[in-house]
Amino acid sequence: MRHARRRVVRRVTRLAAVGGLLCGGLMVTQAAMASETSSTTAPPTSTARTVADTGSGLVTELGDSRTAGSWISSDGEPVVAVTDEEAAAEVKAAGARPKMVSHSMDDLNSATKKLKSAPRVAGTSWAIDRSSNEVVVRGDSTVSKDDWSRMTRMAEEIGGAVRMERIEGRFTTRLNGAQPIFATGGRCSVGFNVTNGQGKFMLTAGHCGPAGSVWFSDTQGNQQIGRTITSNFPGADFSLVQYDRDDDSESSNVVAIGEGRGVRITSVADATVGQKVFRSGSTTGLADGEVTALNATVNYPEGTVSGLIETTVCAEPGDSGGPLFSESVALGVTSGGNGDCDSGGTTFFQPLSKALTALNVKLAGVSDPPAGQTSPSDSASQGAVPPEGAQPGAVEPVDPSEAVNTLLERLSDPRNVGPGLLVIAGSLVALVATRYFRTEQERNAYRRQYARSWG
Known part of the structure; x- marks a missing residue:
């Protein structure tokens, strides 16, 4: 009976030590990850802002009759749509990229005004696509054929500045x-x-x-x-x-x-x-x-x-x-x-x-x-x-002032790196100790058995 109790104690101790190792490892790993995240340098407030200001500044300077808006290109550079070579040269000299287009912003704005003055059709939208130099009109699945035909005729009257597009779903x-x-x-x-x-x-x-x-x-x-x-x-x-x-x-x-x-x-x-x-x-x-x-x-x-x-x-x-x-x-x-x-x-x-x-x-x-x-x-x-x-x-906890309530969040606290290492060390000592005691008990048992056989 006494030996059975000892075996139970040893098993419980080993399980607790293994659990301590896992828990300590999780504490250290999660805390290290949290520290790495919190120490990451925050990105600039807005890298797009300077680029946008360059393009919009040029548009303001040259005017809507000689430009058709600006945008950020896929490589992060400012692009300005222009209608004449002289404007293109000014844009290039300012460090931006010019793009020659047929319609000025005045032309595109005039097209949107005509669209807005027409009878309203639910399920449609329009916006100026600066890169294609067009006003894009979209109609969803709820727009009837008659309404779409009427809007298409209006677009043809406005001219090449308007592009019609059907889309799936509904606005x-x-x-x-x-x-x-x-x-x-x-x-x-x-x-x-x-x-x-x-x-x-x-x-x-x-x-x-x-x-x-x-x-x-x-x-x-x-x-x-x-x-x-x-x-x-x-x-x-x-x-x-x-x-x-x-x-x-x-x-x-x-x-x-x-x-x-x-x-x-x-x-x-x-x-x-x-x-x-x-x-x-x-x-x-x-x-x-x-x-x-x-x-x-x-x-x-x-x-x-x-x-x-x-x-x-x-x-x-x-x-x-x-x-x-x-x-x-x-x-x-x-x-x-x-x-x-x-x-x-x-x-x-x-x-x-x-x-x-x-x-x-x-x-x-x-x-x-x-x-x-x-x-x-x-x-x-x-x-x-x-x-x-x-x-x-810059990513951060949604509410850092709130107390940490869950076990996982406690383990993720960067301050738990030290305690996590202590848990690991204690668990290792417990494992070694249980192994040592078991070995000594087995040796003593062997000696007693040997003594009885040859005594």
Whole structure:
């Protein structure tokens, strides 16, 4: 009986030692990985900003009658569309790449005005494709043959500046009415925290709900978080939700990107054609793509919205209002589009800068640069990188102030490298000790047996 108890004790001790080795190894590995992540140098605030400023500055200088916009090329260099050789020479001298085109921005803007003056057709959109020097008109599956024929005839009358394109799916706002942040109208996503210097607010999409809409953080409607006080939709697509309670988390902007991580927003800017961008939403999480056009118009079933950012980023119902950003720079909030994150599609975003100006608010937790100084995103020392080299921004825990609750998160703490090594050392000592005691017991048993056989 005594020997049986000893065997049980030895086995339990060995199992505990092996478990200690595994636990200590996990602590050290996870903590080392966390340390490596936290020590990674944050990317520049916006490598695309300097490139965009170069192109837009040249467009402003030369005028819309001699240029047709600018964009970031695939190798990260600024490209400016020009209509004459003299303008091309000026662009080249300024360090940008000129591209000769047939239609000026004045021509393209004139075409969009004629399209907008025509009878509205739900399920259509148009935007200026700067790289092809055309206004691209798209029609989804809900547009009838008669309406499409009528729009095609109008495009022919305008001339070669318009290209017609049929697409699959439907243009819809990305509101999820089936899974009612939650309101009676459906589910949306938080965009950015903003402030007017006195109160704290959430900025999201306007189509998520009219003024007076009450928002909850749970589907049961038990935890009210705020109420919409201003909404602009259609026409534009943004709204302002006032928080019910004062919370420190509302004083900053950290965009959640999944797995307990987030990107801290440090500034706001206008998007640039060719720029790689990222979107986060409550349905599909983090997604990325490229800006394909600015000042786009979409004829949703609920109404027409203009001045939008057109992208190749995917989105699905429930992602509405979620943030669009790149390299820690806030760009817009999700409006709508077609397709999904399996097949892809087009997604449109309300430019954030226009919404902030209209609402007379600014991003929370983002300080304005001193007078006469540019923001870090405008630093001339930032070199151009290809769009595919862009990153969401500096990744960090979504809420570092919260206590770590789960075992895995405790093991991931960088401060556990030392304790992890101690656990490993203790476990090794326990294994060696149990092996030593077992060996000594076996020797003693052998000696007793030998003595009885030959005594």
